Amino acid sequence: MSEVIFEVKNLQKWFPVKRSLGQLLRGQRTWVRAVDGVSFQIKKGEIFGLIGESGCGKTTTGKLIMKLMDPTGGQMLYRGQDVTHLSPEALQAYKREVQMIFQDPYASMNPRFRIREVLTEPLVIHRLGGNEQEKLALAADALTKVKLTPPSDFLDRFSHMLSGGQRQRVATARTLILSPRFIVADEPVSMVDLSTRAELLHMMKEIQQDLDLTYLYITHDLSTARYFTDRIAVMYLGRIVEMGPAGELIDHPLHPYTRALIAAVPEPVPGRVNVIKEIPIKGEIPSAAQIPAGCRFHPRCLFATDECRNLPEPELVQAEPEHLVACRRYKEL
């Protein structure tokens, strides 16, 4: 359980911003620092949650791991091997073991493909699975794993003939067909109806246990993260501000940002209607092109001091065993 399958060290991805003429002449360059020094380790067999508001850089982190774009800086290690830059052959081998489930299952499948084509595509790409018949058998097998049975009912359909939940199951089946070890799931249930969301998460968890998989679960939704993940990392403006076991992090948050997030989440219990809820945070999230100096959270933090503003950014430090936080003042709060 403690073997690290994936490690990210100080990962960075900066996107250039289009410059105005004045900036061009003055030689100025600005960057959107979408991912700005992210480090974490994912252990084999765990579900690791990456949480944050839209624009905080979690999807970009996922895409970097999927090698859909090249990082600006930092290092990525998969099973102890550096995968930051890979030769074409090594990249193909990597892509067999690391798979992704996208947020919108409909958009992530070619609308012209039948499910059989969707599912056999990975096999065709990697020249695996033998002849046509054997490939189809593997596809049927994957459908059985995601509980779309009997598979023959689904193989010849197009994705638009499926419900949202069924589509996301097919998307999951597609990632399973290459027998991966590590799956990046970017908001896999956010477009699925509430009534089937739990069913889908349950299935994903079962598969994870049966096949000994590791998930990186990317979401903005703290509640499903608590339900689904083992550990959670909270991202704010391109950086991880707190990381720890899911229950512990949510029941005893240390970082002021995590506290605000948790306070804001509604809960289906009575007696809250006429109460104006305290949300311990100021203002709105700044643009990733203008990340504040010092602690990047300080303009919104209710506990910010001059130190927070002027001293270098606080690093992630161990507060409890397994529970890390990047705040100077977490002990006082």
Next chain:
Amino acid sequence: MKLKDLRETLRDFWGEFRKVRYGMVGLVMFGLFLLIVILEPVLIPFPETGRRWRDITYWEDNPKNAAPVWVNWFTRKDYTPQAVLDKPEISERKAANTQMVEAVFTYNYKYDLPPIDLLLRATGKGLLNLAVHLERPDGLSIELTKKSIRLSGEAPVRLSLDKEASGAVGDFLKTYEDPDVLRGVSIFTVKPVEVFFARAEPGILRNPVPLKGEYRIKLTCVAVGSGAFLKEPALTVAGRVFGLMGTDASKRDIWSGVIAGTKWALLIGLLTSAVAVIIGVFYGVTSAYFGGAVDLVMMRIYEVFQSIPLLPVMIVVSAVFKPSIWTMILMMCAFFWVGSVRTVRSMGLQIKEEIYVEAAHALGASRGRIIFKHMLPQVIPYAFASMALQVPVSIVYEASVSLLGLGDATIVTWGQILHDAMQGGAVLQGIWWWIIPPGLFIALMGMTFAFVGFAMDTILNPKLRTR
């Protein structure tokens, strides 16, 4: 296995296609055009239309600028239609060095406006002494002409009785028409055939009353000399209305021209648009997929091609080389591919950003696979529509080049017919049957492909498709 898949896909596609009504209309129209091409030999009365479209002797028996036969349905007075009488009663006698042939043609005249000519054709050899008599329903018999011809070898004989009978008509008129009227008329302006199909009574020149009934035209020939003969006599009644679509100023049968032009229109349209669109789609998708410098260079090349006007180039090429349909198709392919590039490229740029393309990248798909499996198929519906629209454009371009007289002289195309109509002043003279048939066929062929193209678009594009 693969073949079975393909069959299944096609069957599914057909199942869907059948439900799109205008698609079926287009398909039926396409079928009709194909049928026309296949049945061409049966459909056209002039089998050598294709080869001899520009040979005036091939068409000389036809009337000039004659309207289609069916205008008689709409006019109060019926015009005589063209008729060929090639089965006369023949009696033949032979003596030493002489052959005597008598051929009697029976013609039932039941129209209001007479034929413009009677044309006798035969094949003969040696010295031929010919006489032609006309026996009218009212019992009058007129000797139209008497003539000797000497043919050194076997050769065709052609007599225009309208010309030959100018002497006979004078006598005839003197007998029946009012002398006062005759005095004011030059005999050279009289059309003999018109006179002979009218009642023999005063007023025959000014207000002729048609004499309906059975006419007999009797040809007598005495062929003198060893080996002299006359055979295969035939009589053409040159009408005022002609065939299904009339004739043009060069006496050509427009129906035959239009039908013979169908195969060329299909060839020009389909081949040009298919090749051009295939090139364009590949070009656009490639440019979009690679982006960056590749895109930049490809787009510059595209712009160069796009800014060269095709027509002058085609004219120059056609003028320098012998104009041929194949060079024309080649030229059009070389330039028409630009037509679809811009749209395809922007579609490609859009598809490139689709999440399923990203998903394919994540799975490790190669460039080729992404272009061929994910991008091209999305563009195909557009390609079909584009092809459908390109078909009439190609036909019109061919016509434009033909308009300058630089068309392929060995074939007949709709464009050439239209071109001749413009040149012949068909619009000014109101010879609508010269313009409408080729124009209509061009439009119908355009519609055929547009219907099929749009129907395919609805089927292949799942966003438009409902469950």
Next chain:
Amino acid sequence: MEKLAIKNIKLHYFTSKGVIRALDGVSFDLRAGETLGVVGESGCGKTTLGTALLNMPTPPGRIVAGEILFDGLDILKLNEDELRKQIRWEKIAMVFQGAMNCLTPVYTIRKQMMETILTHRKMTKQEAEERIIKYLNLVGLSADVLRRYPHELSGGMKQRIVIATALFLEPQVVICDEPTTALDVVVQAQIINLLKQLKEQLKLSFIFITHDLATEAEVADRIMVMYAGKVVEIGTNEQIYGPQRAAHPYTQLLMAATPRLRQKVDQLAFIPGTPPDLLAPPAGCRFHLRCPQVMERCRQEEPPLVEVEPAHTVACWRCGHE
């Protein structure tokens, strides 16, 4: 006192594929000064209900039956002109789903707000501007945003602008369709706080549409649960979320499927299958194909809405039919 009384409203979409019964006999009241929450899965007819209350169905939709009484006046009997002068935006306003993303990108906020107000009211630009600023302040924005373009504003600010615009003509009832769905959780909480404040200050009645039961618990005095074009349960916040739990099997399952942040849940519930096709809804109870408590009667007869206790009505053969 009832502000709105909706009686057996039916709104159908007449599409080429057939008639979609998006609202099939919906009845409820909205009391003055309360927030009525409307919950249900996507496609159950929530947005359609909002358009019906403005008598503004989206083509090819048509209201085919029912009454909508606003202070006793049936707005379905009014003609288009009367509706515009008396009801729409004047008395009943709606914040449409995704409206914040539909601000015109090429105009400043001032121009867009000005246009809205001047098409409805005769007033000088000066007066209009004053009124705009008053409402901007009310939703927590400064006059500063007026010269901005939509892309310069955050999602929360845009949503506030859309809300301010809906309030211009001083309506008494405001329908909010998924006003927080596309927003991040912090902004979501801020908007919810804002709506609560506005309700107090302006004595508004709200209809708050969302698919999220947890959000609804924060805002709604009473909750109406919809399923496949029908109302299945209406109850007070306490009756739905309280310890004695909601009564309808669908509400119960939805509740059990909602993940909780503040407690560890081992196994969330889910509802097998998918909501029915509204082109051909099943006979009997519309939920019977997915209901774990289904009985023979459910497949035959449609359960009526009956009062099981004061203020609590349920449409299920297992509730109140002993």
